[in-house]
Amino acid sequence: MGWGPTPAPSRTNLLGVGQTRPGGPGALLLWAALVLHDLRHPRATPDPQCRWLHLMGALRARRQHAAHLGLLPRVPLGAARAPRGLARVVSEGRHTRWHGGTAVPPHLCHPPKRRPRAVRRNPRIFERIPCSGPFPWSARNPGRRLAEGGRRPRGREAFMTISRTIMLLGALCASMAALGEAQAATCTAPACTKVIDNGPDAGKKVVVIMGDGFASGDQTSYNTNVLNLVTQGMFGNDFFAEEQNAFNVYRINLTSVDSGMSKITYDENGTSSDGSDDTVVSIADKNTPLRYRFSGSWAHCWLEHTWSGGIDLTESAKNAALANNGLSHADYVIVLLNDPAYGGCNRGPRDIVQPLGISWQVVAHEAGHGIGGLRDEYSAGRGAYSGSLVNTMNCSSVLDRSSVVWNRFIDPATPVVTSLLAGMDSNRTVGEFTGCSTYDSGIYRPVHNCRMKGNTPNYCPVCQTLMRKQLYPNLEHTFDTALTGDFDGDGRDDVLIHNGGDLAIYRTSTSPYQSNRVWTANNMVPAMPGGSYTWTLRPGDRYSVGDFDGDGKDDVYVINTTDWYTPYIGLLRSNGTGLEAVLWYGTSVPGYGNIGTADQLFVADFDADGKKDLYLFTGSSSSTVSLGLLHSTGTGLTTTIRYDGAVPGWSMRAGDKLYVADFDGDNREDLYVFNGVNWAYKYLGMLRSSGTGISDIKLYTTTLASGWNMGANDQHFVADIDADGKDDLYVFNGTDWSVAYLELTHSSGTTLDYAARYDDDSATAWATNIPGWTMKKGDRFFVSDANKDGRGDLFVYNTTDWNTQYLGTLMSGGTTLSGSWSADWVGSWNLGVSDQFLSANYEGGAGKADLFVRNTEWFGLIRRTSSGFTMDRHYYHWIYTPLYDSKPWSDSMP
Secondary structure, three states, rough: OOOOOOOOOOOOOOOOOOOOOOHHHHHHHHHHHHHHHHHHHOOOOOOOOHHHHHHHHHHHHHHHHHHOOOOOOOOOOOOOOOOOOOOOOEEEOHHHOOOOOOOOOOOEOOOOOOEEEEEEEEHHHOOOEEEEEOEEEEOOOOOOOOOOOOOOOHHHHHHHHHHHHHHHHHHHHHHHHHHHHHHHOOOOOEEEEEEEEEOOOOEEHHHHHHHHOHHHHHHHHHHHHEEEEEEOOOOHHHHHHOOOEEEEEEHHHHHHOOOOOOOEEEEOOOOOOOOOOOOEEEEEEOOOOOOOOOOOOOOOOOEEEOOEEEEEEHHHHHHHHHHHHOOOOEEEEEEEEEEOOOOEEOOOOOOOOOOOOHHHHHHHHHHHOOOOOOOOEOOOOOOOOOOOEEEEOOOEOOOOOOOOOOOOHOOOOOOOOEEOOOOOOOOOEOOOOOEEEEEEEEEOOOOOOHHHOOOOOOOOOOHHHHHHHHHHHHHOOOOEEEEEOOOOOOOOEEEEEEEOEEEEEEEEEEEEOOEEEEEEOOOOOOOOOOOOEEEEEOOEEEEEEEEEOOOOOOOEEEEEOOOOOOOOOEEEEEOOEEEEEEEEEEEEEOOOOOOOOOOOEEEOOOOOOOOOOEEEEEEHHHHOOEEEEEEEEEEEEEEEEEEEOOOEEEEEEOOOOOEEEEOOOOOOOEEEEEOOOOOOOOEEEEEEOOOOOEEEEEEEOOOOOOOOOOOOEEEEEEEEEOOOOOEHHHHHHOOOOOOOHHHHHHOOOEEEEEEEEEEEEOOOOOOEEEEOOOOOOOOEEEEEOOOOOOOOEEEEEEOOOOOOOOOEEEEEEEOOEEEEEEEEEEOOEEEOOOOOOEOOOOOOOOOOOEEEEEOOOOEEEEEEEEEEEEEEEEEOOOOOOOOOOOOOOOOEEE
């Protein structure tokens, strides 16, 4: 509280005391004292008529001094203005006239021989300033009236002048004091701790947790309850875990004189749900910081504030605690009461209060009120609702399928009024269930049991949609960074999405195909059971997916070379539900050496042991290019071999492009490598793995076997084009030539042989365009097995060469391609220029016939069938799947 720490004196100021920090009280008092000194002891001037301008000059110097001390912004004072009551000056050509006076020739004011100390540092204020008199008083002889009628203020006039000066300085001092206090009031441990940190508060929802009734000996208990009920409880589970990135959360430790809570006891007169006939039996107050009183009475919201003389003392104390810790900008306040009873109450966003005899689900229920604005969905014996029409949020008195606010979520087969029937989901089947907002009838809720009714279940689809809509602007979530992997080993691809400080896995269900979140890590991936390593998530994390321990579930190696002082590589292993950190390497990998800032990881099982390994390529990280074969043990990496400068048969350069492929069918994954920029010629090499090393077994210079002239912008796509168990290459170039070219090459195990070539040149009769697809320069390709026959096909997308967007399939016949396409729309997905695609197999079984499509705000599931593309599901802003939704493209209701 107050001004904050003052550094040790390093030099003396004009008063001979230690130099105070900018904005501190010492600087303020010093500056005010100097201003008062100028007013009381004006310097002599060569002309009495210039005294006011010299005084303004001194004040200007003081003002710049104040800026130097951090009390005021560093901007010019501007033109000096006489205080109210003094005649104004207006310019008339070369003369200056005082209102009510006579015109006199202008003259020049000159500085005194000795300048004030503060003024000498800024001599510009003594430039030759035109001025004229008469002035209200004379600095040379203030006791003598001037011939022109000027005089020294006397009596009431003098009193008023001094009063105005004092009032001006008082207001200024008060403003500066408030500014200093605001600058000094910050969240500082141990009194205040940021317990969930998602970056600066600007753009986030700020939650402050504080306690009442926790004495000095109770602080450990308080911290533990904050952890269990809020930070790891509410924010560590279901809805709020997924939305945690929208929040910054602070814990304030308030020390109570007394331990425990004040109590107020009511005689409820036998009507526990009706407080209108209750009378107070007793009040037993304790000395606690926030002065809450716990009643244990539902009709009185379990607890209440203390009031005195029309002032809410509890609210005032809460606001003071926020201000004293620099948190007056808080959006929500959660208060824990040091009482073991059950209960909870919300009286607004900054009054989410509960005692300790609860679970985190009760905290989340109250947060549904305070953060989401949701209503209670339970009945409390209040009979039938007979008030005005209600049709907002999660309670409605409108009994009509098409008019109720959540109608988009009601399946046409669900009856209205709704009862829980066999086959319905208690938490997710939406209808109109009787009873809401504590009334028994006449008003309806969306589902049978939601968190706003029974605490324990998650929020229903209606409540989730309402709250997600509110929090989305603060969430900073996009779909820009997404990867595929089978993280639970069920044979179907899931999606891993990274957003700055959080990481989430979304699992795709069986038909109907749709995605839902199954795991989220906020800011940190936790350690495996018994482990000591965690992984702190950062925007610069780069992920490589593969089954590194051979258990059938995909894991993740992550590398970060930008967000820390040293580069790191970490292993995040799948446990079937989510990821857990196993270990990380900082600066170097054992046996390999230092990790470079431009290092690239390539996932490959180069020794055929059933566990994916890593090729580590330095690229431009070092002047000497290196390639390391890092063997996966399942729990870490060992270095099999490292090559510096060259591998046998291939001189490495920073511009090398590596492609993992098993081109000889021995189950050891090899490398195709291409360089079109670092040499006078273009090179393509086949680097075969022996399990303990790698060597170039075939080098192509300038041309491939077919006569294909390699270009700097050749693109290569690895696929088993002819289903012979050896990985081949598609080669495409849409940049270096006048038309686009695509070649199919087959691997013999030691060479690349010509299979087919297609181009967009009608004059080339032997290399026609692709039947069913007109190839263009802007085509983008994604390897697939679209018809599940074991031959590697291509999905192709073009947004630039036509008047709309086209998504196509190029089916491999082994030595031929045939195409088909969809234009503009795929089902309800409007194809766009920013769309990105991930080849996937979310159906399960053989093949790779699916696509995850995404852009910044949208995510979708597209499946290739015998009749073309089918849109299974798409999501806007977030991935969440109700059982029924007639408007999946919308994030709002109705």
